[in-house]
Amino acid sequence: MESKKKVKNIFIQGAISPGFITDCIAKHSSNTAIGGHSIFMGQVRQDEIGGKLVSAIAYSAFEELALEKMHEIREAIFEKYPLSCMHVHHSLGDVSAGEICLFVFTSSAHRKPAIEACSELVERIKAELPIWGKEIFQDNTHHWKENK
Amino acid sequence: MESKKKVKNIFIQGAISPGFITDCIAKHSSNTAIGGHSIFMGQVRQDEIGGKLVSAIAYSAFEELALEKMHEIREAIFEKYPLSCMHVHHSLGDVSAGEICLFVFTSSAHRKPAIEACSELVERIKAELPIWGKEIFQDNTHHWKENK
């Protein structure tokens, strides 16, 4: 396997649109070796924190480090599971409540590798990528998001 | 909780189109209590069996029993996981290689219930619903699919 694969950009400015997701899904029906696709989409919740409603999350990242780390994760997941495809996209900047901020898409000949790889990717992305979410309230104050 | 919920039809004649999947996804951005969506899509593989290529799978089902069983599974999954939504669609009739035959979509406030419920649904659908797939080869002979 080629060890010096190109580092892919995973960042998208603003929300990930339903159209983008659709295009990504539609592209894969031509690969007749695929038997299962697994998708995870993270969506911004209108949480209530201290009596105030979250209207958006503003995402920032240490982009270079995040892309290097994502490259490492990608290679480890391809090594561990027999995948046909893997796609990861994360928002930067403002994403309103109800909009998609994370899109992870894996495909494999069989369902189990696709499902397990997708789930592991989501966990690793949340734990290991230097990305920060600032929850913006309707009154323009904010609260820094914390992952559990 | 209401125990006599309406039994939903999960069957779709022929392949599940990308447009159908898109519409289903797009509908959910209005629910701002959702934080994570998990999707599984089963796709017909162009497997080679005994030197012949699968060109399509023809699905048949004991529909009434399948819908009753799916209703039971749906209620058990809603009981077990805190889900906002759950959607299941399965093809009947011919689905060509490269097309989608199963679509499972779960949404929850947090990622883990959505991911776990989706994965459990896929396993239960494959193991418990009276549905049969007949793999049709390019020369019109066939082979009855067996789930592993």
Next chain:
Amino acid sequence: MEIQLISFGKISEFLHSQQLEIEGISDTDQLKAYLESNFLQLADLKYKLAVNKILIQENTHLNSGDSVAVMPPFSGG
């Protein structure tokens, strides 16, 4: 008595759905023995029965007019 037999999947290729007119049979174990001796391919298969659209795990009493579904292993998805 009369049994409405419904078959699925590969079983439907040799055991067609039909109205069975049979005597001396009062439960599903007896029906299985009858079917396996008349349709030899069935004896080599794993299959499940549903009586009146309810999947059964154990021997079940049959009444005239019941429907019995004969189902090979499921392969949906």
Next chain:
Amino acid sequence: MEIQLISFGKISEFLHSQQLEIEGISDTDQLKAYLESNFLQLADLKYKLAVNKILIQENTHLNSGDSVAVMPPFSGG
């Protein structure tokens, strides 16, 4: 020596990205002690450092011109 300090998330609200001109510091443990005594809020936080865009887990030697990123717990996704 000169350290290019880059801060992220909530840390960037009190510790701005800047060129630090400091003497008597040769590794990241010393830099952390220096930063925590000058920016008291930092001492109450969990944070990680990256030296020249590489995440470090252990005390690491610093050279003049190095960039050091100060990062609170990640909260992407």
